[in-house]
Amino acid sequence: MSDIPTTALAIATAVRAGELSARAVLEDHLARIEAGDGEINAFNLVMADEARAAADAVDRVVAAGGDPGVLAGVPLAVKDNLCTRGVPTTCSSRILEGWRPPYDATVVQRVAAAGAISVGKTNLDEFAMGSSTENSAFGPTRNPRDTSRVPGGSSGGSAAAVAAGFAPLSLGSDTGGSIRQPAALCGVVGVKPTYGLVSRYGLIAFASSLDQIGPFSTTVADSALLLEAIAGHDPLDSTSIAAPAPSLLSVLDQGVAGLRVGLVTELMGEGIAPDVAARVREAAEALAAAGAEVGEVSVPAASYGLSAYYLIAPAEASSNLARYDGVRYGMRVDAETTAEMNTATRTAGFGAEVKRRIMLGTYALSAGYYDAYYGKALKVRTLICRDFATAYERFDVLLTPTSPTTAFRFGEKTADPLSMYLNDICTIPTNLAGHPAMSVPFGSGTDGMPVGVQLLAPALGEPTMFRAAAVLEAAAPSEVAR
């Protein structure tokens, strides 16, 4: 087992050169999943047969002298809210249990076209609503670094799969921090790209103006590799940006000399654990030591981000989830009339958090409250965009914590939804602005659990963001073993 490289770049390089078979790489990872996932529960479904067929196809291409692509033979885990044709896609919800989509998500097609091997569908908070993966209908995922703690969420299964070594790469989705926060809590790299950079076709919608797909990996370079492979225009997504995928791997060694880095003051004080804030300050010092100009910057409207988000996202969700009516797909609970069937199906099929958000969104959009809540939240969104624009006049990238704390214990925040929502305080403003952001592991907290620091950049600022991330990765304290 020890002769299989740990990074996607090294695996793909060896497979493309014919030095390593995709099948051998896959069997190694399937064995790890078999041995470890009973405890971690990262996967809702392991696609062993499909993966073996795909790996053998990659090996045949190499044997015939061809090039299977930049992700050749790399095992990859797919969040279970991304459609896979003919393979169950559940969103970790009873209401979609057993459903087999009639099409692939664009990202699923793109990673396959690049030679990656999809090994399974990963667990999530139901419909990506949550910050701990405790809201899954199929049981929680456990944090590989300490199985008494949550992996974060909602992409907890994808983060845990990478942290546990089940796959070097995984795909998640991020609506309010659902890639970055679990990446931070599990000690891996996670990226939310610019809104529109990666096609959302086949991503089951939660909040359409905020959702974005992105990579998890153990190294910054591997996330760059995967993001290059999935980015770029897609005519099947009307919000897809008509621009080519950015070049990221080529800029990773450019350093940060002269780069202006702003520490966001609103996200360094109240509510942020002291040990997490200390790691962020050390990360700022590391960037300064590498030649960046580091200063402090205020993004005043960021303080209102949480409130605005928890009106906007549930409002969009209440509309998006209206489609689960028991008619066209998923479960149905039979009743005398269609209206009764709709209600019986939704009542039995949705979990508590999904119901909570649907009702919150329905309320925020209802007559008499629309202007006071949803309308106001959309205006706060404008303020956040303006404040970021002002900040980016003086700075190239911004630096904040990813999560206010390290990974917490199971059940610690489930009784009080608001305390759970506060996990997203640092990640939400980026989604509201549509900007890119990523979490990079940087040391650990007083409890020994990983800390992630978050880099933010303006729209399509991924190349600059990745340059800074590469410097942070090289400077990260050694407590976090990778």
Next chain:
Amino acid sequence: MSERLSRDDVAKVAMLARLALTDAELDTYTEQLAAIIDHAADVAALDLAEVPPTAHPLPLENVLRPDVVVPSLDRDEVLAQAPAVEDRRFRVPAILGEEP
């Protein structure tokens, strides 16, 4: 909006969202949703009369494609996922004549 979210509000919203709640659930959700709405009071209290809303982070334009017939999803594959099918169509209980 100065009044706190009530149990009746939650019951009405649940009906609109086609969700049936038990009495115990109604109590729990009323408490939880009221706490969340209270937290949003900071936003509701802002004077934003001069600020335009942002519904979407990108300057979106209508996206059109050439008006040509292209293959769509396979009808039988789609229907195979439906809870009930009749004559190659989705089957539902009676709609006409039912109470609104």
